[in-house]
Amino acid sequence: MILLTAIGFGLLAGIAQAKYHQTTWQLPQLQHAWIVAVFILPQVLAFYLPVTRSNLSVAVVSACLIFSQVGLLLFCLINWRQPGMIILAAGLLLNLVVIVGNGGFMPLSTDTAARLVPAQTFANMKVGSRVSLSSKDILLQPETIIFPWLSDQFIPPDWFPYKFAFSIGDVFIGLGAFLLLSLPISNVSPSQERKF
Amino acid sequence: MKNSAYNFASSLSKIQKHHIQLFFMTLTIVMLVLGAGAPVDFGGVSK
Numbered sequence: 001m002i003l004l005t006a007i008g009f010g011l012l013a014g015i016a017q018a019k020y021h022q023t024t025w026q027l028p029q030l031q032h033a034w035i036v037a038v039f040i041l042p043q044v045l046a047f048y049l050p051v052t053r054s055n056l057s058v059a060v061v062s063a064c065l066i067f068s069q070v071g072l073l074l075f076c077l078i079n080w081r082q083p084g085m086i087i088l089a090a091g092l093l094l095n096l097v098v099i100v101g102n103g104g105f106m107p108l109s110t111d112t113a114a115r116l117v118p119a120q121t122f123a124n125m126k127v128g129s130r131v132s133l134s135s136k137d138i139l140l141q142p143e144t145i146i147f148p149w150l151s152d153q154f155i156p157p158d159w160f161p162y163k164f165a166f167s168i169g170d171v172f173i174g175l176g177a178f179l180l181l182s183l184p185i186s187n188v189s190p191s192q193e194r195k196f
Numbered sequence: 197m198k199n200s201a202y203n204f205a206s207s208l209s210k211i212q213k214h215h216i217q218l219f220f221m222t223l224t225i226v227m228l229v230l231g232a233g234a235p236v237d238f239g240g241v242s243k
């Protein structure tokens with residue numbers, strides 16, 4: 001949700017900036033986009049497809065996540081010249097480090113979870129288990145988390161109606177995606193330019 | 197008349213090509229960002 005919002009704002013900012021300057025909004029020149037399509041597949045199987053995610057073991061799911069993120073990091077490094085891509089890659093690397101350090105899942109502390117969900121829901125959550133089949137998070141006691149400052153520790157203010165927790169890596173990823181879509185690119189070929 | 201039809205077809209194909217490029221570029225970025233990020237989402241539950 002937070003990440004899709006960053007993409008939406010990036011698209012709007014890019015188009016608005018092009019209109020304001022009466023110039024062209026240019027598409028990022030992403031090389032080897034097939035890498036994303038290939039390396040996202042393990043995550044689709046592990047987290048998104050109900051048929052597969054309920055049948056995969058925890059070890060396989062964590063392996064899928066790590067393998068997928070390593071591939072996506074490779075894609076970011078290939079395209080490092082794009083505006084925002086280094087920031088996005090830094091966020092991905094931070095997430096990958098904390099995921100690898102905590103057994104293949106993003107840690108969510110019991111303290112953070114208790115602030116997010118109703119007491120009854122929290123009572124049903126089990127320490128050491130995944131938050132849900134569609135989630136990359138695992139619920140852990142704060143003192144057992146490795147690199148706790150990289151975990152999903154940030155939450156929106158109480159008045160915000162949508163409840164989620166995110167990491168510093170997610171912030172970098174959102175910012176990188178925003179810059180990728182909103183900043184103009186100087187070395188674009190004329191065939192990929194488009195006036196809005 | 198023929199020229200107008202040609203121009204229309206030409207601009208239509210350019211628009212479609214651009215839209216297809218835009219769609220795939222956006223899809224790639226969405227997949228990249230969703231794959232890279234790991235926020236946990238509890239939806240609209242209230243505490």
